[in-house]
Amino acid sequence: MDAVVIGGGIAGCTLAYELARRSVKTVVIEQSMIAAESSGRNTGTLLSGPERQVVELLDACAGIYAELADGPVPFEFGRVGHLLISEDEASFEQAASIAERYREAGVEMEKLSGAELARDYPRIGFKVAGAYSVDRAWTLEPMGATHAFAHAAREAGATIRTGLRIAQIHSRGGKVQGVLSDQGIIPADLVFIANGLWMSDLLRRTVGDGPLPGLPFIAGRGWLIQLGKLDFELPWIVEELTWPGQEELGRRMDLSGLADVADQRDDRPMVEAICLNPMRGGDARLGASLQPAFRDLLRNTDMPSRIAKRTLRMLPGLGTPPVKNVYPGNRPMLPDGLPVAGRTAVEGLFVHGGLGSIGMHAAPATARWLVEAVLSGHGDPEQDWLRPDRFPGWKI
Numbered sequence: 001m002d003a004v005v006i007g008g009g010i011a012g013c014t015l016a017y018e019l020a021r022r023s024v025k026t027v028v029i030e031q032s033m034i035a036a037e038s039s040g041r042n043t044g045t046l047l048s049g050p051e052r053q054v055v056e057l058l059d060a061c062a063g064i065y066a067e068l069a070d071g072p073v074p075f076e077f078g079r080v081g082h083l084l085i086s087e088d089e090a091s092f093e094q095a096a097s098i099a100e101r102y103r104e105a106g107v108e109m110e111k112l113s114g115a116e117l118a119r120d121y122p123r124i125g126f127k128v129a130g131a132y133s134v135d136r137a138w139t140l141e142p143m144g145a146t147h148a149f150a151h152a153a154r155e156a157g158a159t160i161r162t163g164l165r166i167a168q169i170h171s172r173g174g175k176v177q178g179v180l181s182d183q184g185i186i187p188a189d190l191v192f193i194a195n196g197l198w199m200s201d202l203l204r205r206t207v208g209d210g211p212l213p214g215l216p217f218i219a220g221r222g223w224l225i226q227l228g229k230l231d232f233e234l235p236w237i238v239e240e241l242t243w244p245g246q247e248e249l250g251r252r253m254d255l256s257g258l259a260d261v262a263d264q265r266d267d268r269p270m271v272e273a274i275c276l277n278p279m280r281g282g283d284a285r286l287g288a289s290l291q292p293a294f295r296d297l298l299r300n301t302d303m304p305s306r307i308a309k310r311t312l313r314m315l316p317g318l319g320t321p322p323v324k325n326v327y328p329g330n331r332p333m334l335p336d337g338l339p340v341a342g343r344t345a346v347e348g349l350f351v352h353g354g355l356g357s358i359g360m361h362a363a364p365a366t367a368r369w370l371v372e373a374v375l376s377g378h379g380d381p382e383q384d385w386l387r388p389d390r391f392p393g394w395k396i
């Protein structure tokens, strides 16, 4: 059986690992470089959230990353604490109900006052009303993590081709035949579309049996600040509790029509909240923001300075490490904030994506569940919240 995986981000490289280690002859085709897009441009945190799906994904993924963590490609993987901070008394009071939702999703939390944090961690200089501490989170370096899956897939027999674009999916009589690349047709029995924000383009260009229904993707733009070496120890990933859950994130991503472009409603701030990842290499990655955007339209934004100001206000100790770079990335988001993994109306053609704000945290598990479902003959994972048929036009 020959499989083609389109896209060399975390969605594609995790699929390749799962397919190749089950002896499926696999080729990954990436138009640019491994982790060229979102998978190399993110914060690298694996965090709990107030939804049971997010917690299920977190625990499943942490186990899969651990399989690769001692392999030949290091990716700074490690367990770390998670501190959810609230700047003022009003938001700390509101946080109590969010903390309750975390608990209902199976996440234990300890409440801490701002005064305790300021006393115990004077070098950071906490200026917050309070926080909740969660003991389970993981940190990683995302480009390394994506390469670790690519490498493990290669070791298991997969081929990874970079700098080659897939232009079309080819199907006949309701069955996939292969893909059309810029260097010609590549036949395949199984094709996985795992190309992030470009997925809708390829669904539209499934030729032979007509285009497939699209998926309502929006680019969830975010800005990151790469800090240099920290001169103090940070025992947690620090996140503001105002960062919404997946459902709320998806809901805020409402953008589609020409009027939005005309009125410049795209790329406006929808979420602005500190997310600071102290990396195992000693430096740190600081975000985060979310602006519903169109993939290729980047408007001017003052978001990096807003994130910097916010951080200096609440964590003034972060003022000393040098800033190494500041850059945007795009989250491939669907309206419910959850991934898609499952079959399409064309036999042998599958989708894996919509990883939104939790791609590093979701893909190892969603890829494993999808490949198990495909090779067992069903094609849709047991987790029905992942199936593409929750979107209009997808019922098979």
Ligand SMILES: Cc1cc2nc3c(=O)[nH]c(=O)nc-3n(C[C@H](O)[C@H](O)[C@H](O)COP(=O)(O)OP(=O)(O)OC[C@H]3O[C@@H](n4cnc5c(N)ncnc54)[C@H](O)[C@@H]3O)c2cc1C
Residues within 6 Å of the ligand: 006, 007, 008, 009, 010, 011, 012, 029, 030, 031, 032, 033, 034, 035, 036, 037, 038, 039, 040, 041, 042, 043, 044, 045, 046, 164, 165, 166, 167, 194, 195, 196, 197, 198, 202, 220, 221, 222, 223, 224, 287, 288, 328, 329, 330, 331, 332, 352, 353, 354, 355, 356, 357, 358, 359, 360, 361, 362
């Ligand atoms: C600012 C920011 C912070 C984030 N922080 C976190 C975090 O802390 N934790 C977390 O879990 N997630 C985080 N994310 C989300 C995460 O980065 C994404 O969900 C994930 O990387 C998406 O992976 P992907 O493989 O689906 O897409 P991508 O990484 O975008 O990969 C898709 C690949 O497909 C290729 N491609 C496209 N079209 C074609 C074609 N026709 N032929 C061949 N190749 C093609 C592209 O070149 C690209 O390399 C963050 C995202 C952003 C932007």
